[in-house]
Amino acid sequence: MTVTLASLSQQTGLAVLDHLEQSVSIPVVDGLQAQGDLIVIPLPVVASSVRPWSDAGWTDVPPEGVELLRGAAGGNPHTLVADPDTCRWTTDVSDSDGLAIGVFETSAVAYLLHPEHGATGCTPGAYVVRRQREREGHRARLVAD
Amino acid sequence: MRREAAEIREEWLGRALSTLPADRPAAEAAISGLYRLIGLAPPRFHWVSSPVAALTTVPPGMRPQPPEAADRISERALPPRFSSLMRELCRELDDQVRWVHQPMDQLIRREVRGSLSRSTTGSLLIPLRAAHDSGHRPRDAWYGTQCVSWVAHYDALRRVAGVVFTPEQTRRFELWATAARSCGSWWPHEGVCVLSERPVAMHTEVCGDDGEVRLHRADGPAVRYADGWDVYAWHGTRVPSWVITDPSVPRIAEEANVEVRRCAIEHIGWASYIDQAGLRLVASAPDPGNPGSELRLFDMREETRVLLAVNGSVERDGRRRQYGLTVPGSLDDPIAAAGWTYGLSAEQYSLLLRRT
Numbered sequence: 001m002t003v004t005l006a007s008l009s010q011q012t013g014l015a016v017l018d019h020l021e022q023s024v025s026i027p028v029v030d031g032l033q034a035q036g037d038l039i040v041i042p043l044p045v046v047a048s049s050v051r052p053w054s055d056a057g058w059t060d061v062p063p064e065g066v067e068l069l070r071g072a073a074g075g076n077p078h079t080l081v082a083d084p085d086t087c088r089w090t091t092d093v094s095d096s097d098g099l100a101i102g103v104f105e106t107s108a109v110a111y112l113l114h115p116e117h118g119a120t121g122c123t124p125g126a127y128v129v130r131r132q133r134e135r136e137g138h139r140a141r142l143v144a145d
Numbered sequence: 146m147r148r149e150a151a152e153i154r155e156e157w158l159g160r161a162l163s164t165l166p167a168d169r170p171a172a173e174a175a176i177s178g179l180y181r182l183i184g185l186a187p188p189r190f191h192w193v194s195s196p197v198a199a200l201t202t203v204p205p206g207m208r209p210q211p212p213e214a215a216d217r218i219s220e221r222a223l224p225p226r227f228s229s230l231m232r233e234l235c236r237e238l239d240d241q242v243r244w245v246h247q248p249m250d251q252l253i254r255r256e257v258r259g260s261l262s263r264s265t266t267g268s269l270l271i272p273l274r275a276a277h278d279s280g281h282r283p284r285d286a287w288y289g290t291q292c293v294s295w296v297a298h299y300d301a302l303r304r305v306a307g308v309v310f311t312p313e314q315t316r317r318f319e320l321w322a323t324a325a326r327s328c329g330s331w332w333p334h335e336g337v338c339v340l341s342e343r344p345v346a347m348h349t350e351v352c353g354d355d356g357e358v359r360l361h362r363a364d365g366p367a368v369r370y371a372d373g374w375d376v377y378a379w380h381g382t383r384v385p386s387w388v389i390t391d392p393s394v395p396r397i398a399e400e401a402n403v404e405v406r407r408c409a410i411e412h413i414g415w416a417s418y419i420d421q422a423g424l425r426l427v428a429s430a431p432d433p434g435n436p437g438s439e440l441r442l443f444d445m446r447e448e449t450r451v452l453l454a455v456n457g458s459v460e461r462d463g464r465r466r467q468y469g470l471t472v473p474g475s476l477d478d479p480i481a482a483a484g485w486t487y488g489l490s491a492e493q494y495s496l497l498l499r500r501t
Contacts, residue, residue: 019459019463027499029499032434032493032496033498034487034497034499034501035500035501036456036458039487039489039497041493045496046493049488067354114501117458117501118458119501130487132470134470134471134472134486135449135471136404136471
């Protein structure tokens with residue numbers, strides 16, 4: 001079955017903005033991709049700085065998805081969506097840059113869905129999800145779009 | 146039960162953010178009851194229109210104190226005594242929580258108490274801290290005692306989780322609950338209690354997963370009291386009024402506080418700000434993964450540069466939003482700057498295949 005914004009929206013019960021193209025199939029990407037203030041990085045690319053704890057608690061991603069991060073102003077969540085029993089997620093991760101919010105491992109295509117940014121697919125593999133930062137004075141501040 | 150807990154949270158949030166006139170008889174009766182609980186006769190009540198009025202005026206019959214004396218927490222100071230009273234009540238109420246209630250207690254603690262605590266920190270506490278700017282040291286602990294969050298927690302425990310309090314515990318709890326829903330903040334002294342009316346306007350936005358809110362208004366003061374005292378806020382950050390009413394490049398240049406500068410620039414919009422301020426372009430490069438869009442790096446001020454990037458997805462009006470990200474001034478390459486924002490090197494970031 002072709003996965004589209006409309007079908008993901010139906011599966012998760014999450015609404016997406018109606019000006020986004022609903023019916024085209026969602027591109028599946030094998031590599032680094034960004035969605036607004038989040039980035040999805042294949043784990044091997046940053047294996048020297050990010051790794052899940054050895055006793056990390058993993059949760060299976062349910063069909064309605066896992067909310068990774070919610071935007072500012074109560075807004076819009078980035079949601080990880082996958083078919084049952086194909087994808088697991090943990091937030092028990094150490095990151096020398098302190099930006100990782102978690103790691104997911106997927107044996108089928110997993111999708112990242114956002115009401116304003118639309119959706120994007122990730123090929124099977126292990127990925128780190130990181131937040132974005134900016135410099136404020138001598139400190140770093142996490143971006144929330 | 147989760148939904149019922151959320152409803153109770155919303156009830157108390159509504160009370161905390163209320164802009165209705167105080168229910169003076171109810172507030173005075175409840176606070177008189179609390180005075181009796183610490184062994185004091187009910188005080189006289191001195192009502193003022195705003196927290197700043199409460200902190201800068203001396204109620205009739207009270208001797209003016211030098212500011213350092215007013216700030217010193219002496220043995221006679223009443224707020225710590227009321228706070229101990231409140232903690233003692235909380236301990237007793239916690240003891241009424243049986244093991245069967247514990248999962249619900251955890252949920253209420255997280256989604257009601259935690260949420261309301263964050264909401265009041267992001268809203269009511271901002272004008273209270275601002276009022277203390279006039280020479281008084283803030284006493285957040287006392288405002289924590291007056292916070293609706295703990296009141297809502299025990300209210301939800303008895304109404305949703307089925308925790309039973311004794312009539313005596315309920316009587317004491319109701320004094321606090323009544324005070325929390327009947328007036329603005331109050332400052333107790335021996336013999337006299339100063340109470341503030343609530344604000345007449347309060348503008349907030351939702352900012353969290355559990356219904357948290359924070360002050361925000363882009364076209365006027367976020368909080369205003371009947372005496373005209375007001376506070377401006379941008380997405381939960383208190384800012385000087387010019388940030389909202391007249392943000393301009395020269396004022397931003399003069400502003401020492403980096404957070405205030407950022408709020409003012411966000412209000413103007415990064416692209417307009419860069420244009421108006423005439424920032425020097427350091428370098429530009431195609432944005433990997435975002436075909437047709439460029440990353441542009443500008444000099445901003447010492448040790449800081451700004452990366453102007455373009456959203457990967459279109460807005461409702463068909464345009465792509467531009468946004469600025471401040472980065473360390475040591476970065477010369479826009480790709481390295483974009484990578485830095487995600488903790489990546491230029492080589493790693495250049496692997497970006499798609500941006501949505």
